[in-house]
Amino acid sequence: MKKLLTTLCLVLLVSCSNEVPEENLVERQGVAYKINSTKPFTGIKVSESTSREGVISTRKEKYKKGLKEGLYEEVYYKNGQLEYKLNFNKNGYEEGLQEHYYENGQLSYRVNYKNGYEEGLSEYFDEEGNLTKTEEYKDGELILSSELNE
Numbered sequence: 627m628k629k630l631l632t633t634l635c636l637v638l639l640v641s642c643s644n645e646v647p648e649e650n651l652v653e654r655q656g657v658a659y660k661i662n663s664t665k666p667f668t669g670i671k672v673s674e675s676t677s678r679e680g681v682i683s684t685r686k687e688k689y690k691k692g693l694k695e696g697l698y699e700e701v702y703y704k705n706g707q708l709e710y711k712l713n714f715n716k717n718g719y720e721e722g723l724q725e726h727y728y729e730n731g732q733l734s735y736r737v738n739y740k741n742g743y744e745e746g747l748s749e750y751f752d753e754e755g756n757l758t759k760t761e762e763y764k765d766g767e768l769i770l771s772s773e774l775n776e
Contacts, residue, residue: 644669645686656718657692666692683709693718703729715741728753738763 646669651658658667671687683703688696695718700710707729715721719742726734732755738746743766750759762770 645672646670648673658689659692668692688714690716705729707731712739717741742766744768 646660646667648671650661651667651671652661653659658671659665660667667689668691669689671689673685673687675683675685686699687694688698690696693716694714695716696713698712698714699708700712703709708727709729710724710726712720712724713722720739721741722739724737724739726736728734730753732753733751734753735748735750737744737748740746744761744763745765746763748761748763749757750761752758758774760770760772760774761768
């Protein structure tokens with residue numbers, strides 16, 4: 627009886643989790659739904675992939691009312707280091723700071739977004755963390771680019 631109760635509690639906890647495997651979601655007209663549901667999905671979509679080198683990576687995307695919103699964390703390197711992260715606004719567009727990292731943990735680049743378009747300063751770095759390039763964007767258009775000499 628105790629084992630049955632413990633098992634039921636575990637099943638209930640897992641079913642209440644807001645993390646849902648990618649294969650349990652469908653997209654209809656740009657909006658995500660759980661399979662066989664008419665209610666737009668709110669929660670975290672989790673997906674895994676395997677690289678050619680056999681490295682399994684995980685991706686987590688937050689959704690609210692069927693649209694991407696909030697933090698999106700891309701693939702992790704084999705050593706567990708985060709590779710990529712960005713945010714989405716309530717309309718499902720990239721918003722705010724997007725960052726990409728080298729496998730050693732150093733920042734590779736950071737780009738600002740506003741309503742899905744690059745906006746403001748973008749910075750690019752080498753694997754040692756040295757700034758190598760800057761770009762300035764206005765409404766998604768590149769207005770200035772500077773390569774920095776080493």
